[in-house]
Amino acid sequence: MxxxxxxxxxxxxxxxxxxxxxxxxxxxxxxxxxxxxxxxxxxxxxxxxxxxxxxxxxxxxxxxxxxxxxxxxxxxxxxxxxxxxxxxxxxxxxxxxxxxxxxxxxxxxxxxxxxxxxxxxxxxxxxxxxxxxxxxxxxxxxxxxxxxxxxxxxxxxxxxxxxxxxxxxxxxxxxxxxxxxxxxxxxxxxxxxxxxxxxxxxxxxxxxxxGNAPLAVQASKRMMRMGLSEQFNDHVHHVFLQLLPLFKSEDAAEGMTAFMEKRPAVFKGR
Structure with a gap:
């Protein structure tokens, strides 16, 4: 060949x-x-x-x-x-x-x-x-x-x-x-x-x-990256804005329910 x-x-x-x-x-x-x-x-x-x-x-x-x-x-x-x-x-x-x-x-x-x-x-x-x-x-x-x-x-x-x-x-x-x-x-x-x-x-x-909630993991990494160049007051404001859609996610509800029921959470990334 x-x-x-x-x-x-x-x-x-x-x-x-x-x-x-x-x-x-x-x-x-x-x-x-x-x-x-x-x-x-x-x-x-x-x-x-x-x-x-x-x-x-x-x-x-x-x-x-x-x-x-x-x-x-x-x-x-x-x-x-x-x-x-x-x-x-x-x-x-x-x-x-x-x-x-x-x-x-x-x-x-x-x-x-x-x-x-x-x-x-x-x-x-x-x-x-x-x-x-x-x-x-x-x-x-x-x-x-x-x-x-x-x-x-x-x-x-x-x-x-x-x-x-x-x-x-x-x-x-x-x-x-x-x-x-x-x-x-x-x-x-x-x-x-x-x-x-x-x-x-x-x-x-x-x-x-x-095994953790992927949207939360990814948002955490995004916030860590942004924090490298932000003042503290600006950063915590951006963290709050990240939290708002996470609170409405299925994964957040699953995480809270799994915690109350003392079982492993099953996250779907939505």
Whole structure:
């Protein structure tokens, strides 16, 4: 079979089960470094998960020994991994439809199951998720300044908010690599688990989230995101406006009834 007729390998996998969408970066032979087409595919699948009423939580992970080793900067058609020359580097990018922007705008919660190294763009992508669970062998590598660039996909926005200015400055300026345990100590991840328990832990947490009222979960995430740039008085006003339609939802009535009847609630997302 020649190259023209060989089946195309799907570089981003997508599946939904029990209201949980799992998106898997599937280029293990190059440590899931992200090419242009892979970026587009990831964006489309994130939008698909966010718009699917059956999906209540998303797990993002990678296949192989790395979560994502950054952007794939190899020139097309060459096997080498040298950086693109400045003459071939893009100077204009449409950032409205890139994964970091789409992820930040998503109302569905995203859990990143960091299965291995997350470097550069891969680290920023992990930071763009709501919750991070790390395999014991996984690492976060802020290697940007060591490559002569800045965190190009959200790191300079995420890190000061997550861990404070001093720690963020140390991590970005030194280009340091954090182990899974250090990532938890620094406040960049919630859990470290054995490598073979990573997806089980991620799915356990995702199902716990998916079992709650999806409209309330999504509104909570939306309010958290808005709160990053709002004054307190404005924020509580917007929270009240979010509460009004929730009070009228079937799920709110079910939640209250289930509580009074001392039984698990069955939410329908309406």
């Amino acid at each position: 020649d190259a023209a007729t060989a089946p195309t390998v799907q570089e981003v996998l997508y599946e939904v089960d029990s209201h949980v969408a799992t998106i898997t970066l599937n280029a293990p032979e190059r440590m899931n470094t992200i090419s242009g087409p892979m970026l587009d595919e990831l964006t489309q699948l994130l939008v698909r998960a966010n718009e699917d009423p059956e999906v209540r939580c998303v797990i993002l992970t990678g296949k192989g020994r790395a979560f994502c080793a950054g952007l794939d900067l190899r020139p097309k058609g060459e096997a080498g991994a040298r950086l693109m020359s400045s003459a071939s580097s893009p100077t204009n990018l449409n950032l409205r439809n890139t994964p970091p922007t789409v992820m930040h705008a998503m109302d569905k919660p995203i859990i990143c199951a960091v299965n291995g190294g997350a470097a550069g763009y891969g680290m920023d992508t992990a930071l763009g998720c709501d919750i991070r669970i790390m395999a014991k062998s996984a690492k976060l590598a802020a290697a940007f300044t060591r490559r002569g660039v800045v965190p190009e996909s959200g790191g300079t926005w995420f890190l000061p908010r997550m861990i404070g200015w001093s720690k963020a400055a140390e991590l970005i300026f030194t280009g340091r690599t954090l182990s899974a345990e250090e990532s938890v100590e620094w406040g960049l991840a919630s859990y470290v688990v054995e490598d073979d328990q990573l997806m089980a832990k991620a799915r356990e947490l995702a199902l716990d989230i998916a």
